[in-house]
Amino acid sequence: MQTPIVSVDGVGIRFSTGRRHRSARDFLFRNDRGTREDRSFWAVRDVSFDVMPGESVGLVGANGQGKSTLLKLIAGVMLPDEGTLDVRGGVAPLIEITGGFVPDLTVRENIRLIAGLHGMRKSTIDEKFPEIVQFADIGDFLDTPYKHLSSGMKVRVAFSVVSRLDEPIMLIDEVLAVGDAAFKKKCYRRIKNLRTSGTTMFVVSHHLGELRRFCTRGLYLSKGELLFDGPIDEVIERYRADVGLSR
Amino acid sequence: MSAAVLRPATSRASALWRSRRIFALLVVRDLKVRYAGSALGWLWSVLDPLLMAVVYWFVFTTIFERTVGEEPYIVFLLAGLLPWTWFNGAVTDTARALRVDEKLVRSTSVQREVWVLRLVASKGLEFLLSLPVLAIFAVAFGADLHWQVVYAPLALVLQTVLLAGLGLLLSPLIVLVRDLERVVRIVLRLWFYVTPVIYGAVDIPEEYRAVFALNPLTGVFSLYRAAFFPDQVVWSHVATAAVVSVLVLVVGWMVFARLERTVLKEI
Numbered sequence: 273m274q275t276p277i278v279s280v281d282g283v284g285i286r287f288s289t290g291r292r293h294r295s296a297r298d299f300l301f302r303n304d305r306g307t308r309e310d311r312s313f314w315a316v317r318d319v320s321f322d323v324m325p326g327e328s329v330g331l332v333g334a335n336g337q338g339k340s341t342l343l344k345l346i347a348g349v350m351l352p353d354e355g356t357l358d359v360r361g362g363v364a365p366l367i368e369i370t371g372g373f374v375p376d377l378t379v380r381e382n383i384r385l386i387a388g389l390h391g392m393r394k395s396t397i398d399e400k401f402p403e404i405v406q407f408a409d410i411g412d413f414l415d416t417p418y419k420h421l422s423s424g425m426k427v428r429v430a431f432s433v434v435s436r437l438d439e440p441i442m443l444i445d446e447v448l449a450v451g452d453a454a455f456k457k458k459c460y461r462r463i464k465n466l467r468t469s470g471t472t473m474f475v476v477s478h479h480l481g482e483l484r485r486f487c488t489r490g491l492y493l494s495k496g497e498l499l500f501d502g503p504i505d506e507v508i509e510r511y512r513a514d515v516g517l518s519r
Numbered sequence: 520m521s522a523a524v525l526r527p528a529t530s531r532a533s534a535l536w537r538s539r540r541i542f543a544l545l546v547v548r549d550l551k552v553r554y555a556g557s558a559l560g561w562l563w564s565v566l567d568p569l570l571m572a573v574v575y576w577f578v579f580t581t582i583f584e585r586t587v588g589e590e591p592y593i594v595f596l597l598a599g600l601l602p603w604t605w606f607n608g609a610v611t612d613t614a615r616a617l618r619v620d621e622k623l624v625r626s627t628s629v630q631r632e633v634w635v636l637r638l639v640a641s642k643g644l645e646f647l648l649s650l651p652v653l654a655i656f657a658v659a660f661g662a663d664l665h666w667q668v669v670y671a672p673l674a675l676v677l678q679t680v681l682l683a684g685l686g687l688l689l690s691p692l693i694v695l696v697r698d699l700e701r702v703v704r705i706v707l708r709l710w711f712y713v714t715p716v717i718y719g720a721v722d723i724p725e726e727y728r729a730v731f732a733l734n735p736l737t738g739v740f741s742l743y744r745a746a747f748f749p750d751q752v753v754w755s756h757v758a759t760a761a762v763v764s765v766l767v768l769v770v771g772w773m774v775f776a777r778l779e780r781t782v783l784k785e786i
Contacts, residue, residue, distance in 0.1 A: 287784055348628030351780040363628065372626035388544040389627045 276322035277441060277472050278346060283355035284317040285341060315341045316496045328473035330487035330504050332511045338496040339476045343367055343443045346474060362439035366447045369430035375419035379410060379429060382418050386433050400436050408432035427451055435462050442466060445476045480508050531776065538630040542637050549641035565649045568600040575717050587718035589748045591660035597653050598744045599716035602678060605646035606736065607707055612638045613686025614703050617694050621786040631779055635686040639679060657747060667745035674742035677764050681735050684767030691778035694785055715740055719751050735760035
């Protein structure tokens, strides 16, 4: 039997609902040392599933039910408070994608920096640079500081870089909501190509049509728990029934 | 230490080793920002210690009668001020490393220690690049170079270890307790005066020696100075510096590993 590329076993992560930052005084004198049982909630809890290489999984659920947090855990940018998470392969995370870009650096520098931070070698970056630029359709703005780009352009650059990482696992969180029709079409094509070439995908989207289009399997999350794990159509049906949407 | 502690420690170290390419990328970016930002980039990085050296030199040779340090005093000063500038800059920057780069930290799974350690390295390289200034002054003021210059690499290693430890200790704490940043600034200012920079380790009165020796910089700076002033080295200070530095690194790394999970939720 094949080994799963992602194994999630009893994973949970807890956030504090209290104030985000404490001053030194609170820290020293009020014994207020962060997450305590009574003032915290579990954003994700007791979630377990295995994903095989090449599967594409859609995460379904209303806002604030833990979908994005779960993706962040898989991306390794957050660490679970309980349970274990085995991710056997590199991850190309299209999550908060414009976040990693440095506003003051130019588009060119940013592309190199972000590609490098995700582990791409310098020679590979050199080789793929023209492709990335062409895909983002950003040629005229290469030496413009990133902060001067429009929000649509920012997403285009970010998507182009991250989708070129050639990692076996790709995470997509609502990135396709931005961008014009033409770019969206290009993205769809890219995602389809990556799927055919065997990339494992996790997709968060409120666009149910997108989920149907890209995914074969669905995970239905509610209040941080995994309610249902099955074929994407069934998962979407259940979700629609729960929120009172009918076909 | 139990196996449960040791295993994560080795896996962290090996993960860090795998991140070396990203580490280099960030160090290069730091230096580029520093030196390419302005044509005077290099000058800016040496101007601070240079001006301070001139000020102290003036104060202690013209206004006060100097009873500490050695001749030529300006070289003596610079040999302490240049590493101090590294220390000061690295502690200030590493302490806020996770906060300043929070967006990058949040969006990539790069081994988190890298964000801190890369600043120790880039500041260290800046220090090495500032050494020609010391050489120029040594030649100009006729300070003799002694064979004890071979101690310098040891000093470099000890200071790197100490800075890595302090950075790993402070950077997660400052995310969780914001105003700690001010405390760090004040402590650094005081630390300057309890460190043999404007005076030498051998000038410390006998009854205070033991206390001053606990400051790892006492031993470390005397090793740098040994290149021109070999009488400054007190080996018991160096031994203490080594023990304290390694201890700080171990504690710092443990704190970092412990708080990493919480920090990632807070940034």
